[in-house]
Amino acid sequence: MDTASPRTDYDVAAIMGGLYGDGIIACKGAFSPEWVGRLKQDIEGLFAEARRSPRGALERGPNRFYVEVHPERLSGFVDIVSHPWVVAVCAAVLGPDYKIVEAGFDIPFPGAMHQPWHRDFPAPPETLVGRRLNSLAFNITTVDVTEEIGPFEIAPGTQWDDLADGDPMFPDKSHYARYEARAQRKLPKVGDISARSALAIHRGTANRSSQSRPVFVLGVDAPDGRNADKHDLQVTQAYWDTLPEAVRCHLRCRIVPELENIEQAHTIEGLRMGVTM
Template sequence: MSLDTTHSERFDVDEIRRGLQTDGIIACKGAFSRDWVQQLREDVDAAFQEARSRPGGAVGRGPNRWYVEIHPEDVRGFVDLVEHPWVRTVCETMLGPDYQIVEVGFDTPFPGAKVQPWHRDFPSPPETKNERRLTSLAFNMTTVDTTDEMGPFEIAPGTQWEAGDDFDHEQFPPESEYSRYEALAQRKYPQMGDISARSALTIHRGTPNRSQLPRPVLVLGVDAPGAGNDAHHDLAVTHGFWEQLPESVRSHLSCPIVDELQPIVQKHDIEGLVMG
């Protein structure tokens, strides 16, 4: 079994809530076996080659840095991932029992990727600004053992609550704030098998990849009911795949069920990241 069943015990929901409400990021170390992650890497590499072979298949997130959105069945371990007890517990704790999976994709900084500008992934919604309530989460899973030379993810803990009304596009804070974020910044060095959950509103950036290796990271996006991020993604499953899914997964997927999957054309470039 690829799932590490040592993590099937009950998790501390107070600790989960506290971590996401304070730092804005939490992690589960060793959630999956290295063999499972190696299979994930094979699927990600295949998806990247396919995406780069057609117009709009991959979107730039800065120099030598690409994002690709994929369908659930492009990842052989999709059910393992979304059924992992830590993933389910985090989603239920922060987003409620009716959370919805809205995104599967991956970010890859290649050798030569530059530092990104500080940013959040989308504007802060009213529920977060006014009620201090998170309505979405991003789970990240590395496919490599991250080192400092690979350009690790850097995050400014606690910044998920900043309103961002004065940010460019409500996503990119002014450079006058950079020194404050740098004082807060933490670099993350996940290893194969680790998984993290964060608010994508927490200010973050990718750092320069000075190595000779790419650093692909799987992204799983999850919404609370009504959060609306599904409008920005094109998740779909085939009838055959849907029929094989357990009901515990189906109940969290409201995407179209189709006869044949269509390659996803990425919807949006992020100008600030590209220019950065």
């Protein structure tokens, strides 16, 4: 594994405290710049392919796209899912039988606008009532993020907010002042990886630079998580046979003779218009 951080002694209390508190944590320098460079090349090639396919790239706002991908099309997929920090975070928060359900990437291009504050899917009863997180999203930036390039912004602690009085994913604008008072913009560097609750209220900000900001996304569920329904993770039998058992036991996917076009079901219509600020 081409990593810059070989540690395995990650503190469970710090992991739990961060994700149950602010809702986001990070591992600095998890991968080398060379490794991230290869990931960026993979993403750029896959995005070009996706734009040529019907519904291959989903709009998440003006000049902003999400693409779900086949794991074997990424040269570093096994490195990501077997990184000691990723494994430690998944096991600590989701339990030893966690399941990998999503692989994709998000790209805000120059001209991308502020997204409305949102969460990625409605909060399940396990979180709202049981006060337990049963899903996580990992992100790997492929460029050094600056204020101009449209950083990710999160309102810490809002993974516990109950939006039952309105849209379960998009809070009413009357709540925006609270989120903006809490807001933290994240400026990760090449090689960093983060883990967050996708239920924490967040948004992508405007990209006022001249470059894109490709970000890899890995979605992971606890055994009772239901996000696999929104995705179509698939691998060929030949690729499956090459995977370490420690990866196969967590990968929830279809095994197919040949890769099929992914019918993306995780459309978030409320993000398509974006907002100006």
